[in-house]
Structure formats: C-alpha cells, structure tokens
Amino acid sequence: MKTRRNSDTDIRDFRSPKFYFPLVLVVVLFCIPLVLKDPSWLQFLILIMFYAYLTCSWNIIGGFAGQLSLGHAAYIGIGAYTSTALYLHFGLSPWLGMFVGGVFAALVAVTVGYPCFKLRGAYFALASIAFAEVIRVVTENTYHIGSIEIRGPRGLLLPPLGHSPLAFQFLNKAYYYYIILIMMLIALLVTYRISKTKLGYSLSAIRNSLEAAQSLGVNVARCRVTAAATSAFLTALGGTFYAQLILYIFPEGVMGIIFSCEIAFIAIIGGRGTVFGPILGALIYIPASELTRMYLGGGRLLGIHMVILGIIVMMVMLFQPAGVIKPLRRAYLSFSKRLEKQSQKA
C-alpha cells in the first residue's frame, strides 16, 4: 500500500519523468498536423488513433471486467446508424446525434446485453457474436423505421458538403485528426480513472474471483452494467466518427464480425486490461496491416496482410500472453527511474 502512495505522489511531482513524459507526448501529438500535411499519412494516423480509441472503449468491458466481447461492432453500427439516420431525416447535427447514438447504444448494452453478463469466458464471447450478428441481420433487413430510411444492405450515404463544421464534415484531414486525438485522450482518461477508482478495483476483483468479490460485498451486477454501458457509449461515439470520416456506412462494413475481432486482437496484442495496452496494440496492428496491404496486398500476394496479422496474434499468445505492454513497461519504468536518479544527482 505504501508503494502505491509513493508512486501517486511521484505523478504530482513536476520534475518526475512520469509527469512530463506523457505531457511531452501529448504536445508532440498535437503538433504533428502542423508539420505533416500529406492527407494519406494523416489518414493513416487517424486510423491508428481511431482503432486505439475503439480498443480503449472495448477495454473497459473486455479488459477490466474480463469479459471477452467479440460483438463490439454492434455498438459501432448503432452509433453510426443513429447519428446518420437522424442527420439525414431530421437534419440533426451529427455532433448531437453522436450522443443520442451513444445513449442508445448504452441502453441496448444494458437491456439486451444484461442477460449475457451471467455467462462466462467462451460462452460470453459466443453470445456477444450472436448478439452483434442479430443486430446486423435486423439492420440488413430493415428498409424503413417509420419514415426514417435505413435502406437495408445498401447502407446509408452522407452527402458530401465540403467544409462544414456543423455537419461534422471537413475537407482538411487535420480536423479529423484533432477530433479523434481528443476522443482518444478522453477515452484514455476514462479508463485511467476507472482503473484508479473503486469501480476498477471491483471489476478486477470480479475478474479474479466472482464468488470472493460477491462475498466481500461487491455489487457484481451494477459494476458490470456500469462498465458495459460506458464501453458501449464510447464505442458508439467512435461509430459516428467513422461514419463522418468515410461518409458511407453499410451493415457488413460497420457491424461485421471482422471489425469486432480486430478490436479484440488489438487489445490482446497490446495488453488486455491495461490503460495503455490498446494504444500500443493499435500502434503495432494498424501499421502492420495497412502497410502490408499497401505494399504487398495487391496483385499476386492476396491476403498477405491478414496472414501477417494471424502470425502476430499467435506469436503474442505463445510468447507474451499478457501483451506487448508487459516487457515495454518494465523497460520504461527502469528508464524513467534512471532519469530521475540523474536529475536528483544534478
């Protein structure tokens, strides 16, 4: 207990590397679009942060609560469809529609997902797939809700408006970059807060032993519902961002099982249930998949990027099941400790 208090005070010490490292990193991230103007590279960075954001949101239920969800694409779809349909039909700005979608996704997570919470391990994973697939099938077979167009498998197309901040559309990729950067930082902050508060400790207690947690008076149902709702809410916001970035959504694209699996893979590669694991996972997975797709994917070597992804996932499971973050954190801690010692000497 004493060491924890020590490390907490460390963070408040301005000269400590633990305080200024993340700060420097954030400043650098904010400065990147000032230097980097190429839209395809910006798009690449946006994609990394988008996946990092989604995985952070997933991590609340999949990591901290320890329930391997393979159906998070459902929430992405709900968010994307809600804001887009509201915009197309009522002209409601996606900035507001995004939160309507988030609340809707959280409600779905709590009401429909609630019975799933009693399931464990593999059974929860299977149920979450079925849950996402049911939502996808229903969307694919729905053409109208009242007078609101859904257009079934053909999906929804957002009319391009050029630069129009109110409609969440920008010509310059830098705007999207800043939006997703801020979203990602918020998601990080949320997961960091959760990991340091009672909810986080309760969740990890439940993850380790449900009965022991229950016997110590942890309200299992409430903790899980809170985690699921938060996770769904954040994921749905990401769905709206995706719809506005691509301007076209269709059920298989935003709710497909591949999307759900990718999120879980990123978390596993980085480190499930850690605050920075998702960021690290996205930093490994997206470049590996995008660059190989760009340079090797065309022509003869069909599917090579997925082959590489499969190998990465298997290697991580075989040699570093706690995720890549584990050895890196050790290196980071010893490095920052050395820096600290040096500054103290000086």
Added chain:
Amino acid sequence: MEIVMQAVISGLLMGAVYGLTALGLTLIFGIMKVINWAHGSFIMIGMFAGYWLWALTGIDPYLGLIIVVPFCFVLGYFVQDILIKPVFKSEVGVREPIGVLMLTAGLWIFLDNFALLLFGAFYRTARTSYTGLTYRIGEILVSAPRLYAFLITIGSAYILYVFLKKTKLGRAIRATGQDRDTASLMGIDIYHIYNISFGIAIAITGMVGALLVPFYYVHPSAGFVFDIRAFIIVVLGGLGSIPGAILGGLLIGLIESVGAQYMTATWTQGIIFGVFLAVLYIRPSGMFGFKQEW
C-alpha cells in the same frame, strides 16, 4: 405440402453435415474445455485436400477420404502439440481461459488467408459424375452427394460414439474430459490424450470438408459459415454431447431450410442466432449437456 417435405428432407441432409462439424468442435470443447476458433479453417483444409486430390490425380472425393482423414489427424495432432499445448499449459490455473481462443482465432485468420494467398479467391467446384445426380422418392427429389454425405455422417458419428464408450483409449479420453486431475492421477498422460482428441476432432472436420467437395463450392473462406453454425450447434446440443451435436445440427439444418421457404435467407440467419441466444439465456447447458458452471 410437397415443397415443405422437400425442404425438410434437404434440411435434414444438410443438418447432418452441420452436425458432423459440430461433433469435432464438441469433442475439443468437451474434453479440453477450450474453443477451437479455427474449426472452419480445418473444414476448408479438408475441402482443398479433397479437391486437389480429385483435380490433380482424379481420385474420387469419397475414396480420397482414406488420405484426407489421416492427413487431418496428423495435422490436428501437431497443431495441438506445437501451438495449443504451451498456451494451454500456461493457463491451467486460470479461471476463464481465453488464451487458446485467441490463439486459434489467430490461426483462423492465418489459415484462411494463407489459403487465399496460395489458391486465390476463386470459387472452385468439383464436377464428379454424381454431382448433379438425384434420386426420386415419390414426389421428393434427393440429391445423391448430399445423401451420401448424410449416410457417412451418421455412420461416423456412430463409430465415434462406440469408440468413446467401448475402447480403452475412448474411456481415457472421456475420463480426461470429466476430470483431468483425477485422470492424471490414474496414470493417464493427459497431454497425449489432448493431442489425440484434437487429432480425431480435426480428422472429423477434414472429413466434413472432403464430403462437401462434390456439391459445395471450394473457397478459402468457405469454412466460416460452418464455423459459426458449429458453435451454435454445440451450445444448442449441449457441451461435449455427441447425440446433442448431431440433433442440434439437424435442428439448425431444418430451421434454415424450412425457414427459407417463408422468408428471405438472411432472416433465417437472424432466427438461428436468436434461437442460440434464447438457449444461452434459458438453458446454457443445452439439450443434452450436463449441468456445469458457466
């Protein structure tokens, strides 16, 4: 009425194939308590093995079973021994092991796309002499290769059942599934048993693939449809239950085939998932499963 009967018959024939797929999964699930996510990929491997045997050497897909099934057994044996065992061992004490799930998910992505890399995204079909052949029973038409697949399925499920019930090895496998610590104390080398069970399961799965060759398209991602079905059937029929897997398969085949008469095929998918979720809520142990803690 004839249309419904026709749908029932073809649903049952296809359902048996689903059941056999689920049989492999239920064996792994029941004995090792892990999910093999790459199950569909092994169907695909069986398919390509059967297809290339037929295309290159002209060996009939049914005769090719003699080669495909042992090949898949060896493949499964070593996949378990080299890839799954280390992850499995490191998670022995973990309450909710998902390591193997993620490992086999990686294997699924790898195998499907490696096949894509090797064979391309073409839809291949084997046009054997009996591909279009049908038998007529009264007013109902029965496709010959589907009927053969049905008969072989039922036969091999029965053989497996007898093997597990009567032989010494079968008893050892079941004992390991029931309680691996006690089995280990009784002198059973449980990791050897795991290797063998995984090999048998993959052999069955490869057999499904080879049986599909005469009447189904051969494609790198063809196994995926069967993959999801197999998971549903295993839960529906009950974990580790052989009759449950076959009956669950027949049920899913029926829902799919009869349902398609009354609604679009995409809706039947939704109904199958809905049934699955309902079973999970109401009775997670399935139709024939024994009560366990999930």
